[in-house]
Amino acid sequence: MVLSIFGKRIVVTGAGQGIGRALALRLSKFGGKVIAVSRTQKHLDTLFQEDPKIEIITADLADWESTRAAIEGAGRIDLLVNNAAAARLDRFLDVKPDDVDVLFNVNLKSVINVSQVAAKSMIATGNGGSIVNISSQASQAALKDHAVYCATKAALDQLTRVMALELGPHNIRVNAVNPTVVMTDMGRVGWNDPEKAASMTSKIPLGRFAEVDEVVDAVVYLLSNRSSMINGVTLPIDGGFLAT
Ligand code: NDP
Numbered sequence: 001m002v003l004s005i006f007g008k009r010i011v012v013t014g015a016g017q018g019i020g021r022a023l024a025l026r027l028s029k030f031g032g033k034v035i036a037v038s039r040t041q042k043h044l045d046t047l048f049q050e051d052p053k054i055e056i057i058t059a060d061l062a063d064w065e066s067t068r069a070a071i072e073g074a075g076r077i078d079l080l081v082n083n084a085a086a087a088r089l090d091r092f093l094d095v096k097p098d099d100v101d102v103l104f105n106v107n108l109k110s111v112i113n114v115s116q117v118a119a120k121s122m123i124a125t126g127n128g129g130s131i132v133n134i135s136s137q138a139s140q141a142a143l144k145d146h147a148v149y150c151a152t153k154a155a156l157d158q159l160t161r162v163m164a165l166e167l168g169p170h171n172i173r174v175n176a177v178n179p180t181v182v183m184t185d186m187g188r189v190g191w192n193d194p195e196k197a198a199s200m201t202s203k204i205p206l207g208r209f210a211e212v213d214e215v216v217d218a219v220v221y222l223l224s225n226r227s228s229m230i231n232g233v234t235l236p237i238d239g240g241f242l243a244t
Contacts, residue, residue, distance in 0.1 A: 014084025
């Protein structure tokens, strides 16, 4: 299958760990020129050691100005994956203002910031492009202790649709993927407890969590020209959880 990834300049945010890291490595393997943007230098350093073809940029996406400068300095962008996110779990009654600020800054505001820069670059080349936002099943299902996280991902789904509407005429497609739990560092925070994990897997028709590679596969497809008529979707990768 020809994927049209080869030679493309691809920004992946949150590429230091977890899904973003696996995605950066896969896209580079397919011949993409990956620009990995993340917060912790040592995670990016080990990524670069693993694949020196990957360009690394250290940035805290919660900081609008420095992130803007860093992404503008990255040069031409053909494809973008907004993957970075923060999760803080608490009962609704205990949510703090700082939780709201941090989660909306990283999970939503930074997506607007990075996507503006990327979309302007895609428009300037005249070649269009593809943007994939990593949302979650939490955008559509209420998950206990996830009030703010759920709200950021619901907002991200709707942002995805408006971006698809406004950027479509520039031949830029914008889609989201909505995974169920994946046992990355973030996944372990919420679901390490076997009882809690079982309460979730029992609601997933396939009876298990998603693997990192299963998310990567869907993102690669949505970035590629194999999905050339798909725009504005929020694609569950959840073994049927949201269908029930
Ligand atoms: P991880 O926590 O494993 O990795 C997140 C990455 O994002 C890390 O590299 C982290 O940097 C980076 N990051 C976080 N905050 C910032 C910031 N302020 N600035 C720059 N980089 C930042 O998460 P996952 O791989 O599990 O999650 C990836 C995406 O998938 C997220 O959008 C998440 O919401 C979504 N998702 C995850 C699920 C799961 O169960 N794991 C389920 C559904 C969706 P650092 O190296 O400093 O930690």
